[in-house]
Amino acid sequence: MRDYIIRRILYMIPTIIAISVIAFTIIRLPPGDYLTTVIAELSASGAAVDSGTIAALRDRYGLGDPSYIQYLKWISRIVLHGDFGLSFEKNVPVNALIWDRLGATFGISILTLLFIWAFAFPIGIFSAVRKYSMGDYVVTFFGFLGLATPNFLLALVLMYVSVRYFGQSVGGLVSPEFIDTAWSWDKAIDLVAHIWLPIVVIGASGMAALIRIMRANLLDELYRPYVVTARAKGMSEFSLLLRYPVRVALNPFLSTVGWMLPTLVSGEIVVSVVLSLPTTGPMLLRALLSQDMYLAGSIILIASLMTVLGTLLSDILLAWVDPRIRYQ
Amino acid sequence: MPDPLLRIEDLRTHFFTPEGVVKSVDGVDLTVTPGRTLAVLGESGCGKSVTARSILKIVDRPGRLVSGRMLWTRPDGSIADLASLPPTGPAIRAIRGREIAMIFQEPMTSLGPITSIGDQISETILLHHPISKAEAKSRTIAMLRRVGIPDPEARIAAYPFQLSGGMRQRAMIALALCCAPRLLIADEPTTALDVTTQANILDLMRALQAEDGMAMLFITHDLGVVAEIADEVAVMYLGRVVEQASVDAIFHAPRHPYTRALLRSIPRPGSRARLEAIRGSIPHPLARPAGCAFAPRCDQAIPGLCDTTPPDAYPTEAGSVRCHLHA
Numbered sequence: 001m002r003d004y005i006i007r008r009i010l011y012m013i014p015t016i017i018a019i020s021v022i023a024f025t026i027i028r029l030p031p032g033d034y035l036t037t038v039i040a041e042l043s044a045s046g047a048a049v050d051s052g053t054i055a056a057l058r059d060r061y062g063l064g065d066p067s068y069i070q071y072l073k074w075i076s077r078i079v080l081h082g083d084f085g086l087s088f089e090k091n092v093p094v095n096a097l098i099w100d101r102l103g104a105t106f107g108i109s110i111l112t113l114l115f116i117w118a119f120a121f122p123i124g125i126f127s128a129v130r131k132y133s134m135g136d137y138v139v140t141f142f143g144f145l146g147l148a149t150p151n152f153l154l155a156l157v158l159m160y161v162s163v164r165y166f167g168q169s170v171g172g173l174v175s176p177e178f179i180d181t182a183w184s185w186d187k188a189i190d191l192v193a194h195i196w197l198p199i200v201v202i203g204a205s206g207m208a209a210l211i212r213i214m215r216a217n218l219l220d221e222l223y224r225p226y227v228v229t230a231r232a233k234g235m236s237e238f239s240l241l242l243r244y245p246v247r248v249a250l251n252p253f254l255s256t257v258g259w260m261l262p263t264l265v266s267g268e269i270v271v272s273v274v275l276s277l278p279t280t281g282p283m284l285l286r287a288l289l290s291q292d293m294y295l296a297g298s299i300i301l302i303a304s305l306m307t308v309l310g311t312l313l314s315d316i317l318l319a320w321v322d323p324r325i326r327y328q
Numbered sequence: 329m330p331d332p333l334l335r336i337e338d339l340r341t342h343f344f345t346p347e348g349v350v351k352s353v354d355g356v357d358l359t360v361t362p363g364r365t366l367a368v369l370g371e372s373g374c375g376k377s378v379t380a381r382s383i384l385k386i387v388d389r390p391g392r393l394v395s396g397r398m399l400w401t402r403p404d405g406s407i408a409d410l411a412s413l414p415p416t417g418p419a420i421r422a423i424r425g426r427e428i429a430m431i432f433q434e435p436m437t438s439l440g441p442i443t444s445i446g447d448q449i450s451e452t453i454l455l456h457h458p459i460s461k462a463e464a465k466s467r468t469i470a471m472l473r474r475v476g477i478p479d480p481e482a483r484i485a486a487y488p489f490q491l492s493g494g495m496r497q498r499a500m501i502a503l504a505l506c507c508a509p510r511l512l513i514a515d516e517p518t519t520a521l522d523v524t525t526q527a528n529i530l531d532l533m534r535a536l537q538a539e540d541g542m543a544m545l546f547i548t549h550d551l552g553v554v555a556e557i558a559d560e561v562a563v564m565y566l567g568r569v570v571e572q573a574s575v576d577a578i579f580h581a582p583r584h585p586y587t588r589a590l591l592r593s594i595p596r597p598g599s600r601a602r603l604e605a606i607r608g609s610i611p612h613p614l615a616r617p618a619g620c621a622f623a624p625r626c627d628q629a630i631p632g633l634c635d636t637t638p639p640d641a642y643p644t645e646a647g648s649v650r651c652h653l654h655a
Contacts, residue, residue, distance in 0.1 A: 223388065225438040231386050233452045233503070234425035237416050243451075244440045322442050323487045 001319065001326055008315050012308055019308070023300040024071045027293045033063055034088040034291045074294065078301075085294030089287070094298045098280065102302060104173065105268065105279040111195065112203040113260055120207050121253070124214025125246060128222060139211065146208030155201045155274045162197065170197060172276055201271050206260055213252050221245035247321070254318050258311035331401065333511060333543050334360040334383070339396035339411070341375075341382045350613045352378040352391065354567035357641065358545075360511060365537065365544040367558035367575070369551070369590075373610060375567040376547045380513045383545075384424050385415040403427065403510065426456040429504035433516040435496035439488040445472075445499045446484030449506050456507050471502040476532060494525035498532070505536060512537075513545045518553060530556055551594055555579065560647070563587050566611070566621040573647030583649040585626045620652065628653060 035057055058064050062073065077083040084094035127136040159170045172179070173194050178187045221227070222245050230240040269281035276282070280299050287296035319326045341353040353375040360366050368376045381387045383398060398410035400423070413420040432438040440448055449471060450464040457464070465484070472480035475498040488496055497517060504512055514533070518526040534557060537544055546557055554561055554575065561578040563571045563586065571584040582588045592604045608625040611617055617624050623634035633652055641648045642655055 225432055225434055226440045228381075228386055228388075229430075229432060229438045229500075229503070230440065232384055232424055232430045234421040234423070234455055235451075236421060244443070248440075248442055323444075324442065324489055327487070327490070 004319055004326060005316060008312055012312060015308055016305065019304040020075055020301055021071070023297050023304065024074065027288070027291075027297045027300070028067060030291065032291065034293060035063060037291050038088075074297070078298075084298040087287075087292055087295040089290050089292045089295070094295050097283070097295065098299060098302070101278055101280045101283055102299075104277065105281070105303075106306065108195070108198055108202065108268065108277070108279060109261060112199045112206070113256075115199050116203045116207045116210055116256075116260070117253070120210035120214055124211045125218060125241070127211065128215045128218035129241065131219065143208040143211045146204040147212075149204065151201050151205060152270045152274050154204055155197070155271050158197055158201060159275070168193065170194070170275070173198075173278060198268075198271060198275055198277055201275070202268055206256075210253070210256060214249065217249035217252055218245055221248050251318060251322055254321060255314050258307070258314040261307050261310040331362075332359045332399075333362045333401050334358075334545075335397075335399045336379075336383070337397045337399070339379065339382060339398065340394040341378050341387055341391055342394050343391045345390055348614045351567055351616065352613070353382060354616075356396070356564070356567070356569055358562055358569060358572070360543050360545055361560070362510070362543050363537075363541045364559040365546055365557055366560045366562060367546045367548060367554045368562050368564060369548060369554055370564035371549060371610060373613065374564045376549075376564050377515050379564070380430065380515050380545065380547050383410060383513060384428060384430060385410065385413065385420050386424075400428070422456075425452050425504075425509070426507045427509055428511045428513065429507065429509040430513040430515065431497075431500050431504045431517045433519050435493055435500050435520060436488075438500060439496060439503075441488060444485050444487055445491070445503075446486075449499075449503050452503060453506050467506065468502075471506045472499070474536065475499070475502045475505075476528075477502070493521055494528065497521060497525075497529055501529070501532065501536070505540070505542075508540055509542060511543045511545065513547070515547045516549070517546075519548075519550070526553075533557070551590065563590070566616060568621065568650065569641075570622065570651065571647065571649045573644065573649075577644075577646035581646070583644055583654055584622075584651050585628050585653070586622050589625075620650075 035054060038057070039054065062070060065073070074085055077085065082095070084098070086092070087094050087097055090097060123139055127139045130136050162168045162170050174187060174190050175194070178190050181187060224245065227240065227245055230244050231237075235243070268277075268279060269285060271277070272279045272281035273285065280303065284296060284299045286292075287299065336356055336358040339353055339356040339358075340351070343350040343352055356375070356379050358366065358368070358379070368379065370376045378387060378391065382393055385393070387393065393411055396411055400408050400410050402408055408419075408423070410420065410423070413423075439445065446465070446468050450461070450468040453459070453464040453467055454461065459467075469480045469484055472483060477483050477495060477498050483491075488499070491499060497520075500517075512533075517533070518529050521529060530553065533544070536542075544557075546553075548554060558575045561571075561573060561575050562569045563578070563584065565586050571578070571582070571587050573583070578587060579591070582591055586606075589604070589606045593606060595603055606625055607627075611621070611624070617635065619633075619635045619637055620626070620629070620639050623629040626634065629635065630652060637652070639650050639652045639655070641650045644654065
């Protein structure tokens with residue numbers, strides 16, 4: 001088990017290096033750079049742009065260097081000093097901007113994941129064990145509905161319903177009067193009243209998918225000979241169900257930690273814009289539009305890192321649950 | 329003749345499929361005597377496995393026990409009709425694994441894939457005995473040693489995929505015998521194993537039976553295995569027992585035309601004669617012949633009698649036979 005974890009961690013290193021290169025390349029792919037945006041904006045507002053100012057700016061932001069030098073400078077500052085560079089647009093260090101938002105993003109993602117698990121697990125088991133029952137059909141109906149509905153649409157509908165019928169303020173994670181105030185009991189309650197909406201919206205399609213996966217996997221296992229063996233031992237139906245087929249069917253469930261995180265983070269962008277959440281999604285979108293490369297690159301890099309860590313976590317969980325993986 | 333341990337009377341287990349009712353077991357009568365081995369012999373599809381599963385009431389849907397009685401003698405001497413017990417209720421669960429245990433055909437898939445064999449065995453012991461986990465573990469180790477698994481203290485933590493086929497079947501036997509059942513049902517336990525391992529497993533089962541004095545119901549299609557292990561034999565054809573007799577009578581004085589045909593279809597080394605096969609093939613389960621089910625394939629069938637009237641079971645010197653020729 002220890003060797004397995006060490007091996008997995010070693011595999012992560014080349015992955016992370018590749019991700020950082022790709023993140024850097026992608027944010028430089030569009031023609032021009034941040035200065036092109038500045039010049040365009042300045043010209044649009046009628047201000048004269050002289051070439052001396054441009055050269056000074058280019059020098060100041062290090063945009064004159066070849067790409068690989070820029071990359072090396074950027075990545076070595078991150079690794080050695082934890083310095084993610086400067087946001088051109090806001091003219092403040094990236095570090096000052098992103099951590100609150102990353103915290104919100106991952107907080108919401110993890111809560112969403114827990115929400116998905118808490119519902120998909122029992123519902124999936126139920127609909128496999130009671131296959132083709134009325135309950136299974138109802139669950140399946142809502143499952144497909146959840147899969148098929150775009151989540152921004154669901155966000156709009158739920159916002160409308162909660163404003164129109166419950167008179168609740170929506171959008172953001174807390175009501176306007178609590179923004180920038182210190183944490184208090186009231187603020188925590190207000191947070192709970194707000195946070196369910198993004199969690200339900202972001203989690204809906206993932207939950208529907210996971211219910212279907214759990215149902216299909218469990219149906220594969222329910223009629224295996226080892227289930228009959230357990231029954232022939234005298235175990236009760238409920239305990240043998242949880243002890244044998246569900247444990248085997250659990251693997252894809254745990255793998256979801258790995259692939260759900262990126263889905264949640266990217267699914268979150270549109271929803272966050274719609275719900276105006278203080279997460280990285282809207283900030284990344286804005287940074288990409290204005291070619292604020294260090295800010296965009298840092299967000300992409302950290303989100304990817306979290307995904308790699310999520311995959312590691314799910315691999316360790318899988319090995320812990322399934323000896324066939326552990327002893328491979 | 330001692331009192332029977334299990335008496336099955338007119339057992340019927342039918343499968344209600346969308347295409348129609350498949351009468352897998354349709355009027356089986358069997359008697360299991362304490363300490364003795366009854367082999368149930370028959371081709372695939374004759375209902376022998378379904379009979380075995382019916383006893384423990386673990387027939388998968390859409391199968392259902394339709395009628396019949398299965399009179400089981402409890403350790404305290406009382407008689408329980410297994411057929412009348414609800415299939416998921418506590419009464420039958422107390423008998424499963426404790427009084428009647430079962431070994432399955434596929435040692436590869438019949439053990440839980442991600443639970444150690446030690447856990448699977450001690451879990452069964454704990455289910456039926458109010459003892460501590462440590463004691464269950466030491467009983468498990470003792471059981472693994474009895475079935476000939478080397479180094480049981482270490483193997484208790486092994487997972488099924490780490491064991492060979494023969495070792496898995498030994499683990500399966502240990503699992504079945506860990507609560508010292510009075511009846512062991514073995515559903516083709518050696519079919520999936522190679523011949524050498526097969527012989528080892530049969531020897532082991534005979535030795536364990538001699539030690540524990542349990543009865544065995546041994547399901548097989550292999551006449552060699554029958555000769556090796558059985559005291560009594562019940563020959564099944566299309567959901568019914570066509571002949572039940574002692575193993576000697578079956579091999580030396582078979583009565584039913586089907587039993588005779590089966591014995592004639594064994595290849596003999598040195599013989600240059602063409603091997604006789606039973607003519608025709610097993611009827612489709614939804615198109616059972618009226619009258620005697622074997623009549624369309626029987627050389628001695630009497631037109632007008634065998635194809636219209638189902639035969640009763642008639643007593644013979646060594647057992648009983650279900651055939652008009654022996655009326």
